[in-house]
Amino acid sequence: MLRLNDHWYIAAPRRELSSEPIRRNVEGEVLVLFRDETGTARALRDRCAHRGMALSEGRVVDGTIECPYHGWRYDGAGDLVEVPALCPGECPPQGRRMQSFSVVEQDDHLWVWIGSGEPTSGPYHFTHYGDPGWRSFFMNTRFEATVEDCLENFLDVPHTIFVHPGLFRRGELAPTRARVTRESDTVVAEFLNEAPLQGWGPRLVFPKGTVMRHTDRFILPSITRVDYSFGEEYGFVITSQCTQREESVVDVTTAITWRLPRSIPMLSTFLRWYCRRVIRQDVDMLRVQGQQHALFGRAFTHTEADLLGRHIARLRRRSAEGLVEDKKTVEEVQLRI
Ligand code: FES
Ligand SMILES: [Fe+2]
Numbered sequence: 001m002l003r004l005n006d007h008w009y010i011a012a013p014r015r016e017l018s019s020e021p022i023r024r025n026v027e028g029e030v031l032v033l034f035r036d037e038t039g040t041a042r043a044l045r046d047r048c049a050h051r052g053m054a055l056s057e058g059r060v061v062d063g064t065i066e067c068p069y070h071g072w073r074y075d076g077a078g079d080l081v082e083v084p085a086l087c088p089g090e091c092p093p094q095g096r097r098m099q100s101f102s103v104v105e106q107d108d109h110l111w112v113w114i115g116s117g118e119p120t121s122g123p124y125h126f127t128h129y130g131d132p133g134w135r136s137f138f139m140n141t142r143f144e145a146t147v148e149d150c151l152e153n154f155l156d157v158p159h160t161i162f163v164h165p166g167l168f169r170r171g172e173l174a175p176t177r178a179r180v181t182r183e184s185d186t187v188v189a190e191f192l193n194e195a196p197l198q199g200w201g202p203r204l205v206f207p208k209g210t211v212m213r214h215t216d217r218f219i220l221p222s223i224t225r226v227d228y229s230f231g232e233e234y235g236f237v238i239t240s241q242c243t244q245r246e247e248s249v250v251d252v253t254t255a256i257t258w259r260l261p262r263s264i265p266m267l268s269t270f271l272r273w274y275c276r277r278v279i280r281q282d283v284d285m286l287r288v289q290g291q292q293h294a295l296f297g298r299a300f301t302h303t304e305a306d307l308l309g310r311h312i313a314r315l316r317r318r319s320a321e322g323l324v325e326d327k328k329t330v331e332e333v334q335l336r337i
Helices: 147-154 200-205 267-296 309-320
Strands: 007-013 022-026 029-035 041-045 059-061 064-066 080-082 103-106 109-114 135-143 175-182 186-191 212-219 223-230 234-246 249-259 329-336
Touching: 007 022, 007 029, 007 234, 007 249, 022 234, 029 109, 041 103, 064 080, 135 267, 147 223, 147 234, 147 249, 147 267, 147 309, 175 309, 186 309, 200 267, 212 309, 249 267
Parallel strands: none
Antiparallel strands: 007 109, 022 029, 029 041, 059 064, 103 109, 135 249, 175 186, 175 329, 186 212, 212 223, 223 234, 234 249
16 A cells, blocks of 8 residues: 655544544554544544553543543543553653644545654645635545546546546547646646537536636645636636545545536536536446456556556655655647547
């Protein structure tokens, strides 16, 4: 399992953490999350120093997490503050600090810093989430796949006509040019002369007869962003963040965000149904792909039309090795979509 350290990952939607502790796997770390006496979200490794019990099976007492086995209590920094079986005057064992992880609540989610040391920046901000004039909702989806297969899928255009027939592309494939630019922590595909989307979702939302701008973007460590815009007034952004729970189990948080010059009745309801349907089709496809990889291995054949997968794999591999990809590359390719 490839792990990219020193990044923020979503551990859970904010609403999942109330007064009870919760356990979440994040990129190979098993965490207990709880709220301290000020309501601030805290994260510790979910293992009691005494006999290894899961703290998440315990409860929160005065802002500390209490182990369910013998009642040892830890504060939000991971310090052992109480050993109930000791007599007054006896000190709890010193130096029994549990590993703690920085937590930030942003854009309605709990983000955890996975890595060594203190965070060097804040979590990723979902593009246009909360901006005036923009509307959004989130979807949380579990994929039985690797992070890389998810990331490639979210930014892969050629599969759409096969996996999502009629939903956002239909008719003849048309030659299209794309410019792919890779930098140190991102790779972007700009589609230079793409015909406007034709499926019934886009037809409802987007105007006819205007030029469509479309970009697909990967951002380290595990974020994708797809932008469609028509002039200044129409914008649609789909941002997805991947958190690896365990080998080939990935939870994806997707923000669907849009801006239109007029309101369309029931649009939000329609979009939820429509996007859920699209994502389900990808979940099913990636589940089978994962089973195939388990059986036959991951030997791939690349073509020019596989715009971003190789770049995503390269940036992630370099990052996992603690290296920065410093060579910017730009290439223009032709494909039929
Ligand atoms: S195992 Fe946690 S207090 Fe004993
Ligand atoms: Fe898809």
